[in-house]
Amino acid sequence: MASFTVKDFSLSAIAKSGQVFTWHAVQKADATSYLIASGQQRCLAQQTDDTLSLSQPDGGKLSAKELNYWRHYLALDDNYALMQAELIASGLLKQEVLKTQQGIRVLYQNWWDVAVSFVISQNSSITRIQHTMDLLMKQGNPVGCVPTASRLLEILGDETLCSRLKLGYRKPYLQSLATQVVRGWRPLSLTRPYAALSAQMAELQTLQGIGPKVASCICLYGLGYLEAVPRDTWIKKAERDYGFVWHERLGGVQQQFVFAWMRERAKR
DNA sequence: AGGCAGGTCGGTA
DNA sequence: TACCGACCTGCC
Secondary structure, eight states: EEEEEEBOOOOOHHSSSSSOOOOEEEEEEOSEEEEETTTTTEEEEEEEETTTEOOTSSOOOOOOOOOOOOOHTTTTTSSSSHHHHHHHHTSSSSSHHHHHHBBOOOOOOHHHHHHHHHHHTTTTTHHHHHHHHHHHHHSSTTTTTTOOOHHHHHHHHEEEEEEEEOOOHHHHHHHHHHHHTTTTTOHHHHHHHOOOHHHHHHHHSTTTTTHHHHHHHHIIIIOOOOOOOOOOOHHHHHHHHHHHOOTTTTHHHHHHHHHHHHHHHOOO
């Protein structure tokens, strides 16, 4: 089992931050672990204070290559102290917001996982999204991962399997998306590394069921555009009620803290 | 019980 | 370009 020393990092805060639906919490005697899926890979992550431990789902050792993959996925290479300092210095984020939301990171997820998750997320609730994703991932190959595009088409075509998912009007969207990907469609930035956000956004929105919100999610969570700001109901409320404006380079990171802050204060 | 939920689409002004 | 209702269905 590999261990990292982390600072101001929190698996549970990330799990609750609404950016990822491919984690599965596993309650153990002493702590909470998370089974994490990304693409065709899975790992087990556990945190005790400043120690983060990563292993294979069965507890086995991860290879060096796999460790690199998960280290990047979990944004362990990003300098959040610096990014937070920049956001504060810009005047666009108050210390008060950061203070109550320590430990959040914007993950570097697999873009397909994000696309599927957030097409499903539209006009739905977080608990329902999580439930649907859990069911869907049981049908993945390997089991526990988001189904590949071709596997997804099989599932959607199987009345028995599909009816359990209760996708509603999102089903044709997923069908169309998966069909495009099977035909070889890929996000622009994967073939042209420095594609501008606006170009990538426009291209994503040509797909059925992907509007500005979902496209932003794919850009931020799945393609590494830290400037992309998904404007959902919470963020629109933050703009309206508190006048938030987004940092031109780190708007997506800023948005993630604001989102958590808004949801937390709504509980009171 | 009935409205709402991390939106998108197609139609209208 | 901007706004509006419809939309599957589970959950509170």
